[in-house]
Amino acid sequence: MGATIKDIARETGLGLATISSYLNGRNVREKNRIKIEAAIEKLHFEVNETARGLKTNRTRTIGILIPELNNVFCAEIISEAEDILRQKGYATILCDCRTDPAREREAIAFLLRRRADGLMVMPTGENGEILKAFLRRKRPVVVLDRKIRGLDADCVLVDNEDAAKKAVDRFRAAGHTKIGLITGPQDIYTAAARRRGFQAAMADAGLEVSDSMVVCGDYTIQGGARAMHKLREEEPEITAVLVANYEMTVGAMIEINESGLRIPQEMSVIGFDNLEFAKAIAPRLSIITQPTREIAREAVDLLLKRLSGDAGRPTQTVVLPTDYVEGKSVGVRAEEVRTGLSNRKLRRG
Amino acid sequence: MGATIKDIARETGLGLATISSYLNGRNVREKNRIKIEAAIEKLHFEVNETARGLKTNRTRTIGILIPELNNVFCAEIISEAEDILRQKGYATILCDCRTDPAREREAIAFLLRRRADGLMVMPTGENGEILKAFLRRKRPVVVLDRKIRGLDADCVLVDNEDAAKKAVDRFRAAGHTKIGLITGPQDIYTAAARRRGFQAAMADAGLEVSDSMVVCGDYTIQGGARAMHKLREEEPEITAVLVANYEMTVGAMIEINESGLRIPQEMSVIGFDNLEFAKAIAPRLSIITQPTREIAREAVDLLLKRLSGDAGRPTQTVVLPTDYVEGKSVGVRAEEVRTGLSNRKLRRG
C-alpha cells in the first residue's frame, strides 16, 4: 500500500503534527520542510483524502445533480463548474438522473451517504422536498436554472421572461403577428417563465395568443419535432416560432426540413442556446443564448461562500441576462413591413 | 451531526458487528433486523461512505478523465457510464482537462489522493506515463477511444479504419474521385487511425491522395471551419469530404454555408457522430456514428471486472463497429455515374 504520514514521521524523525502542519500549509522549520519533502518524494507519499474527510467531516466534494448530461446547456455549466471546483480542491461527483424523479431522489441519498459538502442541482420538477434532506444536514444547495417555492436555497437563473420578450419583439419588428411558442413542461420553472414572458410580450403588443399557439414539449429533440408538427397542424397561419431550448430547436428544425418548409420565407424561427449549432444551419439561425459560464461561476461562488463560514446569510437569487444573436432565420412579412430591416419579399405563410 | 452505527447499537442494545453485518447484507436475526431498521428510521442514520472507504481502502469511486465535456461523443459516454456505475454503488468523479496535458497530469494526482478505485480515461496525447501512476498503485485503468503503446491497460475502441473506409466507399459509389479528409491531430489515436483508413481505402480504389487533401484540424468547431477553408483553397478540385468528428463537422458546415457552397450539388459531405445534428441540417447529413453507449458499457464492465478480483487477467482491447447513416449530403457525380444510386444531375464542383 501507499505510504502514510506515519511513514513520513518515521523517515524524518519528526512527529505527526509536524507532517500534518506541513501538509496543511502551516509553518514548518525550513530544514524540516526539506526533510519532509525528501521523504514524501522517496516514499511516494500522497495524502489520503478519505482519511482527511473522515477526520474533518468535510469531504471537499460537491455533488452536481442534473436532469440530462446530453443537454448542451447542462454540459456547459458542468464543464465550467467542475473546472473551478477542482482548482479549489473540490471533487465533483456527477449524477445524471435522466429527468427521473425517482433517480433524483436516490441520487440525493447517494450524495448524502458520500457526505458531499454541497450540492448544485437542476431539479426535475417543482418539488423541493427531496432537496430539503440536504439542507437539514446543514449542507448548502444551489439551485440552477430553477426557482423552487418553499425551498430556502441560493438560486442562479437567467431572465427567462425577458428572453421570450426579446424574441417576440424581434418577430414584431419584422412584421409578424401570428407567432407560436414551443416551450417545455410547465412544471419546469424556466419553461413556465418563458411562456409567461411570451404571453406578456404578445399582450403588450396587442397580439392575440390562442391556446394552440403555445405548445409544451418535453425539452427533447423528439418532443421539439412533435411540437412543431402539432403547431403547424393546429395553427397553419403562424409565420414565426420561438423554440425555448436547444434540443427542441433541433427537433423543430428536423420537422421543418422534413416538411419542406423554407426558412425564413415560409417560417421565421428563433431558437435557443447553442450558438455553434445556429451557425452551422443554413440559413443561419437567430437564437437566444444563455450565459452558461457565468451561471456556473455564480453557482460555485455561492456554494463556496456558504462552505466557508457565512452559512447564516440569507439565501439569494442571482438573475443573469440572456442575449439575442441575429442570424438569418427571421424574415420580414411583406404585408406589414414598416422598416427597411430586410429587403426580401416573402410569400404568405 | 448525523447518527452513527454506535447510536444504532445503543438504540437497539446490539453490538457494532451486528449493525455492520446488517448494513453489508449479511445475515441478522429477524427480530434484530426489525429493531435495527426501526432505529435507522428513527435516528435518520445514513452510512458514512467516507469512514467505510478509509477502513476498507476502497472508495467505490471511479474517476472519469476526458479532454472535453463539451464534446458530444464524450458526454454520451460519460452519461451512460455514470448511470451504470451509480446503479452499482460507484460514484463518478468527473475531470475535464480541457485537452491540456498539464491539467490531465494534475487530475490524475487529484484522483490518486482521492483514492479513486479505478479510472476511465480518454487521454489527450500518446504519452501513457502519467497513467502508469495509477497502474503502479494497482488501480485499474480503462482507456477509451485510444490505444497507447507501452501502457498495459484495457481499451475500448471503435474500428476507425473501417469507419473511414465506409465513407470512402460511399463516395466512390457516387462517382467521386477527388475526396478530401478533415481529421484530428495525429498524436490522437483515433485521428491517425481514421487517416490511415482513409488512405488505405483510397489506395485500394486506385485513387490518389495528395498531402493537401488531408487536413488535420484540432477536433474543435473553429478548427473544422479552418480546415474546410484550407482544403477548398488548396484543393479546389475536391468534390467530397469526410469530416472525422462531430465538432469539426459543425465547423465545416459553418464554413460551407458561409462560402455559399451548396450541398450536395457542389460538395458532398460525410460527417461524424451526432445523428440528431445530422437530421436537423438541410439537406440531411450522411454520417458515421459511433456506439457510445456500448463503449461506455464495455468500459464499465472491464473496470468492474478488474475491481472484483481477476486483476491478473491479461489486458484486453474491445473493438466496436461504427455505422454509416445515409442522409442527403452525398451527391452523384454525373460524369462517372455507373449505378442508379441517385438521379440528380450535378454541376462540376
Added chain:
DNA sequence: TTGAAAGCGCTAACAT
C-alpha cells in the same frame, strides 16, 4: 449470529 476490541490515516487539541 453476535459482542468486544483494534485500527484504517488523518487532524486537532494540548503540552512542551
Added chain:
DNA sequence: ATGTTAGCGCTTTCAA
C-alpha cells in the same frame, strides 16, 4: 514549532 494522544465512523478479526 513540534511531539503526544485521542478519536472521526466504520469493518473485521477473534471469541463466545
